[in-house]
Amino acid sequence: MNKSSPLALLALLAGCAATPHYDQHFGEAVRRARVAMAIHRGAPSADPAAGIDGQAAREAVTRYQDSFKTPPPVVNVINTSGAGAAK
Template sequence: MRNLQRPGLIGVCKGMLTVATLILGGCASSLWTPDAQFGETMRQVRQSQLLDPAAPVSTPMSLGTDGVIAKSAVDRYQKSFEVLPLPVNVLNIGVGTGVGSAGVR
């Protein structure tokens, strides 16, 4: 026990342990090496789901809508809120339609 308490011997043991760890670590091979085609399936699936794969580089299509047509559509939409719909009497819902619990057997 007395020999292990010397600082020189402890330093040598630590050094040998470090060297052995480095040597064994250098001989170890990687557990996982990526395949050259890794991820190719996902890229193919993403490309197959695109509507227009050349969309980022192509010019936008002309949809045939000009300013006059768009303005008239917005005007019609806004005018649809000027006249309120007739109120619905909730007491008459389902009365006289022939559909109800008595009609289903």
């Protein structure tokens, strides 16, 4: 056995002894960020249909479902034809 082996082993064990302080705060930043992103903590239990009448809701759902059958036409917002381009 080498004389430096016990010293190396002691150094490794000393490094492992320092980790419990770090481990107790592991994930704390993620938990704080998740809490900060929650605007309304009671949102899942809130009434989702409050403030909209039945006819408007039905029409919104129908338009949403029909948008997959016949998508709206694509609109070209950049005029490259030269007809209306600035001179």
